[in-house]
Every structure is written in C-alpha cells, then in structure tokens.
Amino acid sequence: MNLVLIQPGDDVSLQAITLARSLGGPVHALIVGSDEVASELGVDVVHVARHDGLTGFAPDAHARICADVADRIGATAILAAGTERGNDVMARVAARIGEPLAANCIAVTPGQPLALTRIRWGGSLLEEARLHCGRAVLTVAPHVVATDPAGSPGSVADVAAELDDADLVVMVRDRVAAAGGGVSLADAKVVVTGGRGVGSADGFAPIEDLASLLGGAVGCSRAVTMAGWRSHNDQVGQTGTKIAPEIYIPCGVSGATQHIAGCKGAKRILAVNTDREAPIMSVADYAVLGDLHEVVPAIAAEIRRRRGG
Numbered sequence: 139m140n141l142v143l144i145q146p147g148d149d150v151s152l153q154a155i156t157l158a159r160s161l162g163g164p165v166h167a168l169i170v171g172s173d174e175v176a177s178e179l180g181v182d183v184v185h186v187a188r189h190d191g192l193t194g195f196a197p198d199a200h201a202r203i204c205a206d207v208a209d210r211i212g213a214t215a216i217l218a219a220g221t222e223r224g225n226d227v228m229a230r231v232a233a234r235i236g237e238p239l240a241a242n243c244i245a246v247t248p249g250q251p252l253a254l255t256r257i258r259w260g261g262s263l264l265e266e267a268r269l270h271c272g273r274a275v276l277t278v279a280p281h282v283v284a285t286d287p288a289g290s291p292g293s294v295a296d297v298a299a300e301l302d303d304a305d306l307v308v309m310v311r312d313r314v315a316a317a318g319g320g321v322s323l324a325d326a327k328v329v330v331t332g333g334r335g336v337g338s339a340d341g342f343a344p345i346e347d348l349a350s351l352l353g354g355a356v357g358c359s360r361a362v363t364m365a366g367w368r369s370h371n372d373q374v375g376q377t378g379t380k381i382a383p384e385i386y387i388p389c390g391v392s393g394a395t396q397h398i399a400g401c402k403g404a405k406r407i408l409a410v411n412t413d414r415e416a417p418i419m420s421v422a423d424y425a426v427l428g429d430l431h432e433v434v435p436a437i438a439a440e441i442r443r444r445r446g447g
C-alpha cells in the first residue's frame with residue numbers, strides 16, 4: 139500500500155504517483171483542504187482531509203495528517219513531490235514516524251532493502267542507493283519521471299483531521315503577489331533568462347520585452363540576484379526555481395553546473411552568448427553567438443514583424 143501526498147495543481151505530485159505505482163500494490167492519495175483534483179488522479183482511493191483551523195499551507199499540520207492517514211491505511215511507502223513544500227512536509231513525516239527520508243528519487247525497485255536511484259549534488263550525479271527502513275518516505279525529483287495517463291477515478295474518503303494548536307503555528311496566512319505578476323517561473327512554457335552578461339538591472343528591459351512577447355516568464359542567474367538586479371524569486375538553478383519550459387532562452391548566462399541543475403527539464407534550449415566556449419553552449423539545442431543587447435531586441439523585432447505589428 140502506497141500513499142502519495144498531493145499538492146493540488148502541481149504536476150510533480152502526479153510524477154510522484156507514477157513512482158508510487160512502480161512500487162506495486164494499491165496507490166492512495168491524500169489531499170489536504172481541497173477535493174478539486176480528486177477525480178483526476180486515477181488512484182485507488184483519494185483521502186481528502188479537512189480541519190477548520192487549517193486555512194493555508196501548514197507543514198506540521200500536513201505532516202501530522204499524512205502520518206496519521208499512513209498509519210490508518212497501513213502504508214508501507216509515503217511519497218510526495220520533491221518540491222520545496224513536498225520536501226518540507228516529508229522531512230517532518232519522516233521525523234514523526236522515525237524513518238529516513240530519501241529525497242529526489244527518479245526510480246525505485248521494490249524489495250527489502252528498497253533500491254533507489256536519486257539525483258544528488260545539484261544534478262551532477264545519479265546515486266544508486268539501498269534504503270533500509272520499516273516504511274519508505276520518498277520524494278520524486280521534479281520533471282524527470284513521466285506522468286502516467288490517469289486511470290479511472292477511485293473512491294473518495296473524507297478525513298476529519300485531528301490537529302493541535304502547535305501544528306498550526308507555522309501556516310501561510312497571507313499571499314503577496316510577486317512584483318510584475320504574470321506567469322510563474324515554475325509553470326512557464328517559455329522562460330527568458332538574463333545572466334551577468336545583461337550588465338545591470340535596467341539591462342533586463344529587452345529580456346522582459348521578449349518574455350512578454352512570447353507569453354513567458356523572466357528568469358535570472360544567481361550572479362544577477364547576488365548583484366541585486368533581480369529578486370531571488372526569479373533565480374533559476376540549484377538554489378533557485380527548477381523549471382521545465384518548452385523553450386528556455388538563457389542570455390548572457392555561462393551555464394554553471396548549479397544553473398543547469400535548475401533548467402535540465404527544459405525541452406529545448408536557445409542560448410545567446412558572446413563566448414562560444416561557454417558551458418551553456420554544450421547543453422544548448424540552438425545558439426546565437428553574439429551580444430545579447432543586439433540579439434534579443436532583433437529576435438523581438440522579427441517576432442513583431444512576422445505578427446504584422
């Protein structure tokens with residue numbers, strides 16, 4: 139019996155269901171506070187937990203509910219998305235039930251011990267590991283495992299969550315929209331990123347223009363956030379957001395390992411750089427060798443011309 143904690147609207151949760159299926163046996167899902175995607179998951183049973191005091195994401199509360207449901211149904215494996223929230227909650231689940239957490243898994247083979255493949259060191263190596271545990275607590279690396287087509291909808295079981303005040307101390311109480319709004323980096327189908335080569339905060343104007351023309355999001359490298367040109371919300375990479383767009387356009391980005399760790403999920407990469415030896419060139423599908431201050435406005439102008447405006 140495997141239990142998957144779902145973050146509604148997060149594709150990586152669906153990838154966790156694929157990983158759970160590979161363990162064999164029935165797959166149950168748990169959603170906290172909402173049943174909006176319950177019929178789309180294609181698992182045997184969806185547990186929908188609610189509590190009057192739970193008005194936003196609360197990692198301790200989610201972990202307690204997850205551990206309680208896992209106990210009740212006798213789950214031998216508990217899985218979630220390897221996102222910030224998924225890892226946050228599953229670390230707490232593991233601590234509650236006294237088991238190790240294996241994060242960033244991309245393949246599992248059932249058995250005792252469980253055989254795992256997981257991504258380590260910011261994506262620079264794959265680890266083959268054996269997990270000795272009573273119950274497996276796993277998160278799936280984002281955008282590596284394919285999402286299975288959903289099976290037929292299973293039954294839905296309501297769960298009245300039992301929580302104490304202490305479980306609700308840390309909770310999302312308010313949301314502040316990111317400056318600029320628009321498409322979120324993690325979900326964008328097109329991401330146009332500027333690196334140190336952009337030269338300044340003001341230098342991002344053509345990057346923003348191209349992203350907006352393509353209905354995409356603006357990203358940046360850590361060199362840019364360290365310089366204070368953009369907020370950390372825009373950072374792509376190991377210590378930023380992991381993205382999986384249809385097309386990724388890094389401009390003036392060298393392609394350090396820690397940056398590539400965040401954009402590996404991109405289907406295609408179009409790099410703009412003045413240096414043909416830059417590491418980004420070796421992972422790019424297409425490249426324009428040139429000054430981004432000329433190339434990016436030229437791409438935008440050509441798109442406008444072809445669209446007739």
Ligand SMILES: Cc1cc2nc3c(=O)[nH]c(=O)nc-3n(C[C@H](O)[C@H](O)[C@H](O)COP(=O)(O)OP(=O)(O)OC[C@H]3O[C@@H](n4cnc5c(N)ncnc54)[C@H](O)[C@@H]3O)c2cc1C
Nearest residue numbers: 333334335359360361375376377378390392396397412430
């Ligand atoms: C623990 C750790 C975590 C990290 N996490 C991240 C992370 O999450 N994300 C991240 O990005 N980095 C991360 N880094 C930093 C990473 O190692 C690099 O330092 C960083 O990615 C470099 O940013 P950059 O490519 O913008 O700058 P640079 O490496 O300085 O590259 C600038 C590039 O711009 C090109 N260029 C210059 N001028 C132009 C121009 N006019 N037109 C076109 N091209 C031009 C240059 O040829 C060069 O390739 C991390 C580092 C550590 C140690």
